[in-house]
Amino acid sequence: MTSLEMSGDSAQMKPVRLIAAACNDGGIGKDGEMPWDLPSEFKNFRSHVTGVSRPGKMNMMVWGKLCWYSVPKLDFPLPNVLHAVLSTTMETVPDHAHFLCHDLDIAARLAAQPPLADLIETIWIVGGTQVYKDALKHPWCDLVYLTDVMADFDCDVFFPEFDRGLFKKQEGFPDVPSGIQEENGIKYRFQVFKKETGDAV
Template identity: 65%
Template sequence: MEKSRDQVQKKPLRLIAAACNGMGIGKDGKVPWCLPREFQYFLDSITRVSRPGKLNLLIWGKVCWFSNPELFPLSNVLHVVVSTKLTTTPDHAHFVTSDFESAVNLASERPLADLIETVWVIGGRQMYEEGMKHPWCDLVYLTDIMADFDCDVFFPELDRKLFVLQNRFPDVACDIQEENGIKYKFQVFKKEVDNV
């Protein structure tokens, strides 16, 4: 039976990524820079919940999942890995789904609906592409790494009429950061519903 709209608990869905000049995000299955404070900002963002007991749902493409073993376990999160080929849930993950929409739906259906606060799309490219088109997507956290790196995966084009860069945003430093000689700035783009 089809679910009526009021049976579905809509959740905020957010993308989080860091991209260098040319919008590169990865090379050979890894992130091509080492910026520990930027990484900590990523961890703080995805694990932040408003009160104890709440959880965030993290959506991972398969390559991202298997290239980040150091990330487990994380507090306050459940992990869903998206893959057409995996038949069992990978170690340390909580769910596997064969498409993006099924991963998102986990957050709005029983038994998780009352627990999940925010859905975070962690990458890679196709996950970001589907995430930014999703009607629940309200924010894109995109750190601008102000340097050149050789990349083989790129962040998809962000519609800057729809997603507007915020001058200030809670919990996000607005000045230019520097680590290991690399400058970068945290950026948050907010979907302007009037521009949809």
């Protein structure tokens, strides 16, 4: 499928959740790659994006085009996940991905309507910047998983500013390790922000 035009009411809205790791100035990437190597942080990321409540369910991951092409093909595509790549210019589904969508809302509606509606549990937004920006405004967005990498890195791509009055930092959130972690000499901590007003599911 090269593009998807969906219309009508969403039958089964799926939660739209952002997941990212950002350093001190909000940087998330440099020269098309991750600025740091944090295998345990990646393991946590993988556990969230692949996690489902019961067998037979799957999640959808939504990627910007550059992110999709930048990730190691040893790790991706992740098993048991449907991968949707966003692009306004591509015409065919990128290798190893499942869907090409022209915007986030098309991907979200795809997951909410047959035949995927009974399969998909969560839509995970995995960057880059514009995809995160669009997801933060999406009515079905309810959670932001944002690892705080407590160090300075030279970055050229940044996580967008967001309203921390609307998205409130959670304490003791389920399945999220607490406290400061350290790996390869880099300190980091897992954080979750929950949208507490609006149309979130």
